[in-house]
Amino acid sequence: MNLTLHVWRQASRDAEGRFVSYKAEGISPDASFLEMLDVVNEGLNDKGEQQIHFEHDCREGICGSCGMMINGVAHGPIGATATCQLHMRHFKDGDEVWIEPWRSRSFPVIKDLIVDRSPLDKIIQAGGYVSVNTGSAVEANTLPIPKPVQEEAMDAAECIQCGACVAQCPNGAAQLFTAAKISHLGLLPQGQPERYSRVVSMVETMDELFGSCTLFRECEAVCPKGISVDFIARMNRDYLVAKVKQG
């Protein structure tokens, strides 16, 4: 198949960016979206033009490195799919495709389609863990966890920290990301001792670094792991309880 790409090129954080058009020719429908870009890059290199920079690594939809706006949608047109798992068979011969980096004030562009997502790590540093030092754990089966609770915690824990939720949100909010971690830990018995201090610290860090949530639910629609906005409700509830407890 042949496509026309309009790709955001930006040399560095402070440089001016612009769309540049390229032809992607002879693309197999079995190729992934990133493999299509590999083919374009190989052609650019031959012509002496520097390759389109984009972040990627595992190409199995789990490392969370990849992500771009494809025709205005984070990770492209197929739901619950990371960019690396999007295949060209979902496009038509002759399509025009607009490719941009994550658009969010919290994620400055580093180069072309690569952005700086380090603020997400800051949220984890604010309490996205159980404070247990190596060596002090009790026997693993001491504490039974009901299967439905474990399953729900796992649903939240599947987040890959790609940042699509932030990129798609009109407000640039990180609620879905933050709620996923708070819920994963807050649902499990191991997370109880720090449950309320965690939610306060993580939510307040999130509020400093990202926009506010006004329930557009766009995050859920583009999340490659299909994480539910119900976790945001859970986070808000825990936050309220924590604030009441604080008095």
Add this chain to the structure above:
Amino acid sequence: MELNSKIPPGPIAQKWSWAKSHYKLVNPANKRKYDVIVVGAGLAGAAEAASMAELGYNVKCFVYHDSPRRAHSIAAQGGINAAKNYQNDGDSVFRLFYDTIKGGDYRAREANVHRLAELSVNIIDQAVAQGVPFAREYGGQLENRSFGGVQVSRTFYARGQTGQQLLLGAFQALERQIALGRVTMFNRHEMLELVVVDGQAKGIVTRSLINGRIETHAADAVVLATGGYSNVFYLSTNAKASNATAIWRAHRRGALFANPCYTQIHPTCIPQTGDFQSKLTLMSESLRNDGRIWVPKTKGDTRSPASIPESERDYYLERKYPSFGNLAPRDIASRAAKEVCDEGRGIGPSGRGVFLDFADAIKRLGRKTIEERYGNLFEMYHDITAEDPYETPMRIYPAPHYTMGGLWVDYNLMSNLPGLYVTGEANFSDHGANRLGASALMQGLADGYFITPVTIGDYLATQFGKKVSKDAPEFKQAEQDVQARVDKLLSAKGSRSVDSYHRELGHIMWEKCGMARTAEGLKEARQQIRDLREMYWRDVKVLGSGEEPNQALEKAGRVADFFELAELMCIDALQRNESCGGHFRVEYQTPDGEALRDDANYAYVAAWEWKGEGADPVLHKEPLVYEDVQLATRSYK
């Protein structure tokens, strides 16, 4: 050079306790006076960076990703082994130890493997305490499944994302230490050189992937937890950036490289579809719990799988290995797949594929159970191939997946260079010539949480007051070497892309140093690699500069190191005149095509010393002594 493996005295089950009671200790108040560099933040790196910081050491951690959570451990699917015996099926520490030694085709060091089996139970406890959501039974207890080469159920798992969940546990522990100021994190920094002062590892040289700045970092000890080198084959199940540069640079500075030819070709990966292909995707071995592997009995049978009657199918693993069946170890299952495809019975467009069929399991257990067990894997398969594995069998074929070889380490996981520790896939120590499924996560975490945080004290205690400054000439020299290499890659201004060279190298390695190797093929490969490398340095085309984000330049340096490593792999495979585990020399096989070991002559670790570019490396042998397991022909029949 004498290789001292420093195996503690005493009976095997007491060696680790003996060692722990005899290591030198660093007083808690003095720990903060020591700087430790950890390179890599996968399971091993994140676990040790966090655990050493908890102990009080000053840790600097370096990764080339934007966040430590991206390391390729994240992609491990199936599970992690532990000798908990929760299933009451006769498991024990000794059995896990024995299975691992046997699975590795008797080419691993006994004492290390026994310690690994002992620590396996602590890992599960630690992970559960961190909130890793392992699968549970309805009563709330932890659930297990089986993996290849084993007749008990000892594998713990979190859907098909066990690596992700374990890595997040370690990552979160690491982020906690970063927040506490005990770990300084350097994201988007690639280690490009090891600094050795007076024979001891005292620092590293890094390059920023944002602005290209080259920096030196001094420390009292350096830990490399930088993963394996399957990407030498170009197409593998590894992440695109996974590379050997950190360990290869250390090798060039004097660290011995052990058993480079021991590579694992994983039997169940999605077959290649075209030249555009950038990587191969693994389908977890756990699928072999319920999936049945088969090919048509007759050559060139192109009927759809559904229309091939039962009587015309060859479930070749069940036929050849009745007691292990579809759960034969990886090396054996891969070779068997190659064999049926070589006979012309392979399936799919390329003829390089076999079926992994779930029809029976779905009939027996219902679709819902299969969905619960493997849902995300089935979805991934569907996304990639546009075929629905609930309706039609998966098509699979072997692909490079893991490398058992790596830098040589002693029992304390220290290389022959004092102060340089090597952990996880980057070292050679625990899996012999073939790794059993669900053992990589176990090893990475054992090394990271429980071994190096203890053993490193034994070395650091001897280094009090011996800090080396970054102004030492060795640092300046290493920094200049890095700059010179970057300049050289940029100045070649040749005609071909880095990727085109990498693809060609991968093709040579897959054909001649892959699943089947011959002396003749290896000799040819060695020459071809040398020729290609020589051309690479003259003709590679790397655009852009060294002072900006430049992905082509990053990759160019990694591929340059792959060339040198590839040659060493061929040299190692050539000297090992036997077949064992993943190393299959066509000349050495039993009449029924199984690997034929030569214990009298090859029961040793081959540890190679770098002698300079173009010079032949020197082989050092560490004899493997078996006291608790009897050397025997591996049988899974």
